[in-house]
Amino acid sequence: MAEQLLEDKLTCAICLALYRDPVTLPCGHNFCGACIRDWWGPGEKACPECRESFPDGAELRRNVTLSSVLEVVRAERGPAASPAPAAGPDPGARCPQHGRPLELFCRTEGRCVCSACVVNECGLHERALLDVECQARKAQLRAMLEVTRQQTTQAESQLQELHLRSSQIQSSACTLASVVSGKFSCLLQALKMRQVMALRDIEVAKKQALAQAQEEEQRLQGHLEATARFDCRIRDLEQLDDPTFLQESQLLAPPGPLAPLTPPQWDADQQLDGLKESLSQLCGLLLDKGDPGGAPAEAADSGSLEAPGALALVPSPVCPLRRKLWQNYRNLTFDPDSANRHLYLSRQDQQVEHRPKPRGPAKPGSFELWQVQCTQSFRSGRHYWEVHTSNHSVTLGVAYPELTRHKLGPHTDNISHGPSSWGLCVQEDSAQAWHNGKAQRLPGVSGKLLGVDLDLASGCLTFYSLEPETQRLHTFHGIFTRPLYPVFWLLEGRTLTLCHRPEARLPSGLQEEVSGLS
Missing domain, CATH: 2.60.120.920 (SPRY domain)
Structure with a gap:
């Protein structure tokens, strides 16, 4: 850590390498002699870091103390301590504006920059060495990759769960369709048989009512015939002489009194009431959710139309x-x-x-x-x-x-x-x-x-x-x-x-x- 801090203090702000022939400006900042001279050119001279003007006619003086310290640092590092070429920036990558090697990454602008870009444009920006930024970005990508892998595993699990649920829905729907088909099949059979019985009951009630009407009709017809005969007999007696009339009239008896009319027993509402009750029971059977037993299937088998009891089976096709x-x-x-x-x-x-x-x-x-x-x-x-x-x-x-x-x-x-x-x-x-x-x-x-x-x-x-x-x-x-x-x-x-x-x-x-x- 101490060695890294020392190297940071001995690094030129222009080339970002250890000072080579360091010189000191009047403001106190140090730079490589070749770097500052190349930086200034023929125009106005100023410090690249603090922008303090360099007096005209003044000469750059070599920093003897800093040069001695650099000699000691280079001697301790030796040739083996020199950074490997692969660890530094790509020597072929250069700044398109200044032609210098791209050595830094400007995090503020999100681009690779050279030392000239740092001094002219990115002086106050957040910067990092290229390899440091690459390692950080690789770590971020690895973290993102781990997150996407977890999401992939979660998505595959959810997809499998969805397929299982879809299969369950399909199976449940198939079973439900079979149950409903069985209910309606049994209900249709029961309705058909109930129709036959209802029509039969109506026919029986009609015959009974018509039989009563026919009996009343015969009774009234007999009474009419009796009164007609009585009327005819009276007219015949009126034509006889008095002795005969008196003798015959004593034997004449009038027809009996007419009894009240007995209307035939016919109540259409009563027929419909029984039918409504039966249909209500059958509808209740259709909507029954699961009381066990066997009445619907049994009714279909045996022809019985008894109302389903509390233990009636849900109607279903019987294998x-x-x-x-x-x-x-x-x-x-x-x-x-x-x-x-x-x-x-x-x-x-x-x-x-x-x-x-x-x-x-x-x-x-x-x-x-x-x-x-x-x-x-x-x-x-x-x-x-x-x-x-x-x-x-x-x-x-x-x-x-x-x-x-x-x-x-x-x-x-x-x-x-x-x-x-x-x-x-x-x-x-x-x-x-x-x-x-x-x-x-x-x-x-x-x-x-x-x-x-x-x-x-x-x-x-x-x-x-x-x-x-x-x-x-x-x-x-x-x-x-x-x-x-x-x-x-x-x-x-x-x-x-x-x-x-x-x-x-x-x-x-x-x-x-x-x-x-x-």
Whole structure:
């Protein structure tokens, strides 16, 4: 640092190099003898730094002390200390105005300058050596490059996120279009059938009203005929002689009194009221956002036009695999005595909701865990049921009767933690098939409608995702030696609904068996 400061003090302001034969002006500033003489020329003479005039007739005198100091500095630096040619300014680059080498950079004007430019034009400007300015600019460019690289990485990440979001939107739109198409398809079928029934009801009401009108018409026509006969008989009696008239008139009886007219029963408003109510129910079905069940698809299959209940399925196209599974459909109900205190049952024990506040004291035999099992159980045959979930963080499974109801450790569930139960845990980004404490990770479940197929004859337990299409998730293979109960676990704030199909019936021979097990 001290050596650099010394060199700065021994640098000529014109050539920006160490003094060569330094001379001193009357103002006290020092310059190389050749530099100041070349600078002045034949015109007026003045100091390049302070602009003080140099007296005419005065002579430049050599600064002996400064020359001695320069000799010492050059001796200490030696030939090896001389700056490498590559470190200095480009010897070929010269000032177009003065023809001198471009040695400095004027930061004020943003251009390369020579020593003459410094003295004449850039004396008060901010200046720097070319190599120093180059290093500073390179550092700035490297910083800018790092920023642009970070922006590039961020832009690529945002682009990837945008592509993923676009893919999700496309998939969601496709699923939504399928659901809406299914809703309208089912609605059109129901409307067509409702039209047929409405026209049939109108025809029946019309026939009944016209039949009443015909009966009244026949009654009135009979009365008119009777009065006409009575009138004719009186005219005939008037033509007889007195004895005969008296004898015959005693036998003549007039027609009975005319009864009040009974108008036919016909009320067009009443016909429209029933139709309005039916159409309102169908519109409510179309706008229903997700109560599970199966009424629309079932109505299309069976031809029934019953109003959709609280557990109606969102209408959607049914694939052949799901129709085949429906052949073994079972309507299940939750067992209230097994439900944890935080689980609230509703809709005739077909829906369960996990709430923060407990219901009250636990019942004997209820789960201390956040679980509930069904009333029904199965020991033979093939059985299928469907469940609608409000969100992720739920578990569907089956278990032997000995599945413990007590809480062991910090876990809030014990489905599939041991050898007596099997389960599918639906998480936010994936699903896991569990048995005997071992899990197999599965892809995420796209929909909230799930199916369970239990084939005891072949020893298969299969879980399906039913939205937007039927897809097998996992199959357990085993030998089931005892009755199996459907069992469920759900996190706080979640809701599970057992979907019902009106035509679902147990095969003959299994009804008593299931009832006995339950």
